[in-house]
Amino acid sequence: MEIKQEVVIRVKVNGSEVNATVSPEESLLEFLRDRVGSYDVKCGCKQGDCGTCTVVLAGQAVKSCLVLAAQADHKEIWTLKGLENDQLMQELQNSFAKHGAVQCGFCTPGMLVTAKSFLEDQPNPSRGQIKAALSGNLCRCTGYKKIVDAVSAVVVSRAGGCV
C-alpha cells in the first residue's frame, strides 16, 4: 500500500474556496489556524476534550482537532468569524455579552458555534437540553449558568417572548 506524504484538498472556509496541500496527519484545527489564518478558532487541548476549537463542517458542529484536514476535502467549513452576518449567531453573540456569559472568552467561539448549530436543529429546547448540548464545551470561568441563560434568552426571544 502506498503511504501518502501529502494530500491535496479543496475546501470552502467561510464561503471562500481554499486549495491546499496538507500532510496526512494535519488536523482541521491546525489547517484552519496555521494555513487559513482563522485565529477565531481556538486551541485548548488538541485532544477532543475541551470543545473550544468547534467549527461547522458540512453542516455539523465538530471539534476541529479531531478531524483531519484531509477529511474536509470538498466540504464546507464555517468558523465563528464566517458566521458574523448570520442572524442567529448575532443574537447569540449579543446575548452572551448581555448576560455575562463571556469571562476570559477563550471558550466563547466554540461555545457559540456549538450553540448555534444546536439551536438550528432544535429551536425550542428545554434548559436541560441546552446544558446537554453544551456539555462537550468546557468553561473554567463562568460556572456555565450565564452561558445557559444567554442561550435560553435567544430561544425565548425567537419564540416571540421577552428576553
Add this chain to the structure above:
Amino acid sequence: METTVVGKRLPKFDAYSKAKGNIMYADDFSLPGMLYAKVLRSKYPAAKILAFNTERARSYPGVQAVLTSQDVPNNNLRAKFGQSTDVGANFEGLYRVLAEEKVRFMGEAIALVAADSEQIAEAALDLIDITYEPLPGVFDPVEALKEDAYCVGDNDSNLVSKFKIRKGDVDAAFEKADVIVENTYRVPCKDHSFIEPESGVAWIDENGVVTIRVSTQVIEHYRTVAEVLGVPHNHVRVIGTWVGGGFGGKEDISVESFLALLTWKTRRPVKLTYTREESFLAHSKRHPFIMKYKTGATKDGLLVALEAELIADAGAYTFLTPWVLLYATVNAAGPYNIPNVKVNTFAALTNNPFSSAYRGFGAVQPNFAYESQMDELARILNIDPLSIRLKNCLQQGDTLTTGADFGGYVAVSEVAEKAWQALGAKPAHKRKNIKIGRGLAIGMMSYGRLTFLHDTSRSYIKLELDGSVLIRCGIPDLGAGQAQALVQIAGEELGVPLEKIKIFIADTSLTPLAGTSTATRQLYMSGNATLKAAREVKARLISKAAALLNTEKTNLKLVEEKIVQISEPDKYLALSVVIGQCSADGDELYSEAQFNAPFTDVPISEVITGQTFADFTFGAYAVEVAVDEETGAVNLERVVACYDVGKAINPLNVEGQLEGGGVDSIGYALTEDFKVEQGYLKSHSFAEYLLPTALDVPDMETILVESGAGIGPYGAKGVGEPSCNAMAPAIINAIRDAVGVRITSLPATSEKVLWEILARN
C-alpha cells in the same frame, strides 16, 4: 451614594470583541521569520543528570538553537511575584530556569529548542541525549519532614516554612470541653485547567529591547527575565495579552524566560505554546494538605478550643509556598471566635509537581477541615448547622486569632442565615435509594496581598480634547472584568459614557505598573488608584467650571458630559467647553495616581501575630444533594451562595465570580482527582482529569449583600478567590446529611462515597 454607572449590570466592553472572535490571545500572534520553541522535560521525578549531549539536536536541519542550563547567564534566582519589597529568604524560594545536576520533578525543564517549525523542534527534542541516574525521591510531605528523608533540593532539610498561632490555653480548655471532635482531612492537588494553555511570542525590538507578548497574571516578571539575561530591567518589556483564564496558574513565571533566552540567542522572534499535557506538567498545582483537627465545645455548642496541625506538600520548588502556608495559618480557625487556639503549620518539599498559587490560596484547604468539624459537632450535639455557626461565628468587634481587628462589617452571621434560609423546606427523598441531604458552610478570606508586601498600584487617566477618555493601567485582564471595572469607575466619576472610554492595559514599558492580577487585589488596588486619578481630573474640571460659572465647587457635578450646578440644574457647561478652557489655560487634564495598601513589617517570628491582611470577605454556600446509595453518585440539586461583596461595581460580573468560583470548588469536592503516583503524573488530559461540565452543575442562586464596608472603591470588597471557599465542605456536609457518611478526603468520587456507605452498613 447615588451612582449612574457603578452598580449597573453592564456587559463588559471586551465581551463583544470576544464573542465576535476579535480578541487576539497569546498564541494568535505571529511575526515574520518567527521560530518555534519546544521544551525538553524530565521524565523522572527525581534523578541525577550525569551527562547532556545536544550535538545531534543542534545539527538537525532547521534547528536554530538548543540551550541547557549552561547557556543561561543567570540560571538561579529568587522567585519573585511582582513584589517590589525585599521580603527576605523566609518568604522567597529558588527560581531555577533550567535543571542542573539534580532533577526535582517530572516535567522539570531541562533544555530548550528553537527551530523553523514546531515539528522540527519536536523532533529535535528526541535527539537530545540525557543520561539520568534515577534517585529514590520522596513523595509524601510527612515522610519528607523526617530526619533521614531524601533531600529534594540542595539543602539538608525539606522544610520550607513553619508557622504557629497561639491563643489562650488549648490543653486546659479541652479538659473542660463537653465534646471533642477529632479528624484528619486530606485534600489533593488541583490543576487550574485554564482553557488557554501557556503561550507567548518574543522578539527583539528596534532598540534592542527583548519584548515578550505573553499570557500572564504578572507582567512584573520582566524584572526576573532581565536578571536571567543579565541585562538592565528596562531592556525587557512584557506585554500582557488578554488572558484565557489564570486562577493562579499563570502567576508564576511560565514561558517568559525560555522565550527571552531563545530570542536572545537566535536574534529572531520565537513562539512557545504549551500543549495541554505539557501545561499539566509545567505549571503549579494547588497545595495538597494533611490536616489534623481537634475541636472542643460545651454541650450548648459553644466552641472552647481548636487545635490544628496542617502539613502542606510544597512539591519540588518553593515558589509561593511560604505565602500560601501563611494564609492557611491565619485562616486555620475560620471565621469563628474561639477563646483557645493552637495552630502549627508546616510545608515540605517533595518530588511531586510544585505547588503554588491557586484561586483560594491556602484559605480553601483549612476551610474544608474546620467546616467539616463544625458539621460533626452540630450532629453530635443535635444542633442545626445554622445555629451552631451563629453561636460561634465572628461578630462585629471580634478579633482574628492573630489578634488583628476587622475594620469593616463582619457579615458572617448575615451570609450564613441568608444562604441557609434560601434553601427553604427540605424535600422528601426522591426514591428509596436516592437520599436528599443538605449542607452549609461559611468561610472567610482576605482580598489584597499580604500587608508586609507593601503593595501599590498606579493608574493614569487622560481627558482628550474632544471629551473622550483614555486610561492606561498595567492591569492584566483574566476575564473577571478587571479592565471593565476601571472603565466603569472612570465613567462614573467623569460623567462620560462608557463607549467614549478606551483603556490600555498590561504593558510594562507603556502603562503605569498596577501590580499583579492575583490575590483578589485588582478591583481593590487598581480600582482605588483609578478612582483617585479620575477624581483628580474631575477636581480640575470642577475648579475651572466654578470659575467660569461663578459658583462654589461644591455646587457642581459631572453628569452626561456636562458640568451642572446642583442648585440650578438648568445652568450647566458642556464638558467640551470646560476642557477647551483648561486646554487654552495650559491646565492638562490627566493624572497618574498611586494607591498604597496598608504596610506592615515582615513577620520575623514563627508565631504569627497582628495584621497580615488588609481586609476580609465573608461568604456562605448552602447546598442540596441527592446521593444514590446504590452507586455512591452525588448529584447537586441546588446551590445558594451568599457573600458580602461590599459594593457590586458590576453585579453581573460579581455573580460571574461567585458562579465560577463556586463551580471550580464543585470540581474540587466531587470530580477533580489529579493523580500523581510516586511523583509520576497520571493525569494527562481533560479525559482523565474531570472538570465540571454544564450538565454537572445546578443553576447557582446568588445573594449579594452590599454592606459598603469594603476598602475597595465605593466600599467594594474582592470576591474572586473568596468565592472558592465553603463550597466543598457544604457539599461534603450535605452528603453526610443524606447518607450518614463523613468524607474526610477530597474529591468525594462515587467510588469513595459508595465505599463509605458499604462500610457504614
